Each structure stands twice: as structure tokens, then as C-alpha cells.
Amino acid sequence: MKLLTHLAEQFNKLPGVGPKTALRLAHHVLFSMTPEDVNVFAAALTDGKRRLQTCRTCFSIADGDDCAICKNPNRDTGVILVVADIRDLLAVEETGMFKGRYHVLGGLLSPMQRIGPDKLRIGELRERLKAGQVREVILGTVPTAEGEVTAHYLMDKLRDCGVKITRISAGIPVGGSLEYMDAMTVTRAILNRQDMRAGQEQG
Amino acid sequence: MSFVRLSLENFRRFPKAQFSFAETGLTLILGPNGAGKSTILETIYLLCMGRTPRDVRFSSLVHRGSTTAYFRVEAERPSGPGRSVAYLNGSAVVYHEGDQTVRRSDLIGKPPVILFSADEMRIVAGEPALRRRMTDRILSQERPEYLARLKRYTRAVEERNALLRDDMPPDPGSWMALDETLAADGSEILSARRGFLRDVSADLPDTLKSLGSPHLAERIRIEPAETIRGEYLNALIDARPQDRGAGHTTVGPHRDDIRFWDQTLPAAETVSQGETRILSLALKLIESRRLAAVSQPILLCDDLFSELDGVRRDAVTAFLAAYPGQVLLTSCLALPDPLLAAVRLTLTLE
Ligand SMILES: [Zn+2]
Numbered sequence A: 001m002k003l004l005t006h007l008a009e010q011f012n013k014l015p016g017v018g019p020k021t022a023l024r025l026a027h028h029v030l031f032s033m034t035p036e037d038v039n040v041f042a043a044a045l046t047d048g049k050r051r052l053q054t055c056r057t058c059f060s061i062a063d064g065d066d067c068a069i070c071k072n073p074n075r076d077t078g079v080i081l082v083v084a085d086i087r088d089l090l091a092v093e094e095t096g097m098f099k100g101r102y103h104v105l106g107g108l109l110s111p112m113q114r115i116g117p118d119k120l121r122i123g124e125l126r127e128r129l130k131a132g133q134v135r136e137v138i139l140g141t142v143p144t145a146e147g148e149v150t151a152h153y154l155m156d157k158l159r160d161c162g163v164k165i166t167r168i169s170a171g172i173p174v175g176g177s178l179e180y181m182d183a184m185t186v187t188r189a190i191l192n193r194q195d196m197r198a199g200q201e202q203g
Numbered sequence B: 001m002s003f004v005r006l007s008l009e010n011f012r013r014f015p016k017a018q019f020s021f022a023e024t025g026l027t028l029i030l031g032p033n034g035a036g037k038s039t040i041l042e043t044i045y046l047l048c049m050g051r052t053p054r055d056v057r058f059s060s061l062v063h064r065g066s067t068t069a070y071f072r073v074e075a076e077r078p079s080g081p082g083r084s085v086a087y088l089n090g091s092a093v094v095y096h097e098g099d100q101t102v103r104r105s106d107l108i109g110k111p112p113v114i115l116f117s118a119d120e121m122r123i124v125a126g127e128p129a130l131r132r133r134m135t136d137r138i139l140s141q142e143r144p145e146y147l148a149r150l151k152r153y154t155r156a157v158e159e160r161n162a163l164l165r166d167d168m169p170p171d172p173g174s175w176m177a178l179d180e181t182l183a184a185d186g187s188e189i190l191s192a193r194r195g196f197l198r199d200v201s202a203d204l205p206d207t208l209k210s211l212g213s214p215h216l217a218e219r220i221r222i223e224p225a226e227t228i229r230g231e232y233l234n235a236l237i238d239a240r241p242q243d244r245g246a247g248h249t250t251v252g253p254h255r256d257d258i259r260f261w262d263q264t265l266p267a268a269e270t271v272s273q274g275e276t277r278i279l280s281l282a283l284k285l286i287e288s289r290r291l292a293a294v295s296q297p298i299l300l301c302d303d304l305f306s307e308l309d310g311v312r313r314d315a316v317t318a319f320l321a322a323y324p325g326q327v328l329l330t331s332c333l334a335l336p337d338p339l340l341a342a343v344r345l346t347l348t349l350e
Helices: A002-012 A019-031 A035-051 A086-095 A122-130 A145-161 A183-191 A196-202 B037-049 B128-142 B144-165 B172-210 B214-219 B232-238 B240-246 B273-292 B310-321 B337-342
Strands: A079-083 A101-104 A136-139 A164-167 B005-011 B014-020 B025-030 B072-076 B083-089 B092-097 B100-102 B113-116 B220-224 B258-262 B298-302 B326-331 B343-348
Touching: A002 A019, A079 A086, A079 A122, A086 A101, A086 A183, A101 A122, A122 A145, A136 A145, A145 A164, A145 B144, A145 B172, B005 B037, B014 B343, B025 B037, B025 B337, B037 B072, B037 B083, B037 B113, B037 B298, B037 B326, B113 B273, B128 B144, B128 B172, B128 B258, B128 B273, B144 B172, B144 B240, B172 B214, B172 B220, B172 B232, B172 B273, B214 B220, B214 B273, B232 B240, B273 B310, B310 B337, B337 B343
Parallel strands: A079 A101, A079 A136, A136 A164, B025 B326, B025 B343, B113 B298, B298 B326
Antiparallel strands: B005 B014, B005 B072, B072 B083, B083 B092, B092 B100, B220 B258
């Protein structure tokens, strides 16, 4: 019993896994999986965590200091798409439509979750913009309340970097994450981005 | 759109029950007080709006004698996606359309519902939330993007309130970003509400006349309450010291209201009980006409006739008897003959 409940408690720590599902997963591991499968599974967890590195430039997942995208000479260094986390990056990469580079913030501003600007990689983004190669930064945070707040915040903080700032147009309906959008929606959102300064002058 | 069959399991006073409705026209639900007539209307409302009319906790809907904290309700459509299902899962309700799980926001307005109940008759003099809810309910059923924007706005207000309540002084950049987000969605919401109010004002006189109240049509005006003066973003910035003191956001659509004027006086102070009902009823008729432009709403009438006198009974009878969509009407009174003549199906509860 102890073995089963202990394992279930570990699954229960994962997002979206409630106690019932955790127990089902634990039961599956102990009674249905072969020892070999369990070893592969456990190794993927420990190796994954041990070898995980983030890119020193864009903070995406990397094997060494730099990620595959930052190392790729065919990716345009002049355009940076700012996303909240790696899942949003993967959703955009899946479309194959974006040829620029990324900046992974590490979250979205949220006073409710006690995520302030100091928790996000905003200073690092400013440094990249100031280095001079970047023409355009696209604010690719999702159109939720937190995503909008973060975009407004960034617009203000990046204004003096001398770079064109645009915002993806995902419009309403809101509440979704880029992760759940289909390829067409993501592509359209990037292609239909709007110049934030132009929008401000009108407003 | 309509529902032809309703199954309840462990819901309110029903351990298990099934009811059938006429596909269009009038289904009469009879029975003494406490027999569960309103529960039937409440269930349809829940399946179409993702909440109950009085916003009760979902867990309180479970049948009292039940040993499990679970209920399930299911309504069958004559066509389209088949059935709508709602069941309790923990403290939340899960919704299905056909075989698919759907979000609450995907449910709303498909089909639209309109509830005629005693609660709804307090719209003129009741608390501001009642009037905001009327506007939001209608606009949300008409336009999914209004609902989406309202949800995002509500969430942004919660975020701003969390910032206001922090022990540390709010970070100026975050505060400005929050105010800009609130102002962007908030001004869209306010302008949609203003447009709605203009339409309602234009429809009101004729509707009141059709209810036999030409004198009210002359007197009553509806206007937005001036909750925001000047430009919205500036109003938010101006309110900062007071908001920080209060620990919540004091200006914006979530504090918005509608004013009913009786010539130069607030109508809440001048109109009689009977006149209040006529006004509420007129607003309901306008609501049903508006939503019919999207999809014919289901009318849920909870003991409506006990609220009405002679002239109004005739007007409402004529409206309901001629209504092209589905009407579910509960009553414990004797009903007017012309209405009884229009009844397609009668359910009697014990
Ligand atoms: Zn990189």
C-alpha cells in the first residue's frame, strides 16, 4: 500500500493530475508496465532534469550554451518574438512560419500569483535590443488578462530601445493559450501583428 | 432551438426524474409549492447559462438525501448536437454538448434563455448588480466576444486588486500596465452597454404601450449612470489613492449602473409596485425580441401570472400564446382561458 500511495503522491504533484488520476497512473506503473519501460521512464525524468540547460541568449531549452534556433544562421537575428514560456515557443515553431528568433520571458506578470517584473527576463531582453542587431520585437504573449498586462508593460519598458515594437493580433476570443491554438491561428496572429506605437498615437 | 426531454439525477428534490416538453409552444408545469416546478426551469437555465438564476453554489444543488456529492442533468434536443449534459465534479460543473466537453463560455446563448421570475421583477429598484447582469446576460448571449472581453476584464480587475492589496507599494510599471489593460477592455464594454441602452430606450415606449401603459411610456427614461467622468484611463489613475486605501478597484464597468428616470426623479422612488412589474416585463419582452434575432430563445416563466393584474395578464397571454419558440410556464394558479387553449403539453408534479 505504502509503495502505491507514495508513487501516487508524486504524480499528484504534476499540474492537472488530481488524486484519482494519480492513483490510476501509479497503479499502471506498478502493475502494468515492464521493468524495462519503467527504467526508460525514470531515466527520462532524471536525465532530462540533469541535462536541461537554457540558452544564454533566448532562454529556450538548449543542449549547451546556445539553443538550436540561436545557433541556426538561417534564422533572422533582426526579429525577436517574445513569448511567456517554452510551450508557446513550440506552438509557433510547429507552424514553421516564423523565421526570426525568440525571447522566453519565463512567465507573465500576475500580482495574484506574485509574479512581478523582477521574476521575468526583461532586463536580458533590453540588453539584446540594445546590442543593435534587432529591427523589430514582436510581443507574442497570449491575449489573456495577464498576457495583455505583460504586453503593455513591455511596450513601456522597451520604448527607449529604438526598435520597432509590434503586438501579435490574436484578438478576442480570449482566455486561450498559444499552446492550444491551431497552426493557422498562430500564423495569422503573427502575420497580422500591429505596430504598438502607431496604435498608441491613434489612441 | 428547444429541448424535448429532461432527465434529472440527484438534483434538488429529485433522486431521479424525467420530463417531456412540447418542442415549440407552451408546456404548462403544474403542481403545489415545493413540488419542484422551479427546479425544472432552473435546470434548463443551468444548461444554457452555466449558472443558476440565483448563482447558488453548485454543491447545494445535490439532492438532500443523497449519499454522494454528485448530480447529473441531461436535456435532449429534437435536432442539432443532440443532448446537453451537466454534472457536478468536485465543486465545479462539467458540461457536454453531444459527446464533447465544452467550456461554460461556449454554452452561453446556445440556445438563449429568458427567465421571467419574481427576482427579475426587481430590476428598477433592486441592487445595481441586477441591472448589470441584465445587460451582460443579453450582450453575452448575442455576442460571444462581449462575454470573452468581460471575462478578461474581470480577471484584470482581480489582478489589479491583488496589486492594491499588497503590503509593498505597487510597482509603478505594473500598475500602469494593469490600468491600460483595464481601460482597453473596459471602454469597449462600456460602449457596448451604452449602445445596448440606446436600443432599449428606443424600444421601451412602444413596448410599454403594448402592455397597456401609455402613461408610463410618456414618463420613463433609461440612462447610463455617470460612473466614469472623462477619459477612462485618467479616471483609473485618479482613483489610485482611494483604490489603494479601499484595497479594490472602485471605477469601471464592474461598478456601472443604469438609471431609470420618471421625468426628473429617480423612478425607483416614484413608481408603484404594479408599474415596476410592467417596466420589468417590458424589458423582458425587449430582451426576447433582441435575442430572437440571434436564435429563438426558450422562455422560462416562473409563476409569472401571480405577479400580474387584468390588463397585463391579457397582454402577456397574447404574447405567450403567439410565441413561436418554446415556452415553459409554471403555475399554481388558475390560468386565463386563452392561455390554456394554447397549451400543447401539461406536466403535473406532486
Ligand atoms: Zn536561444
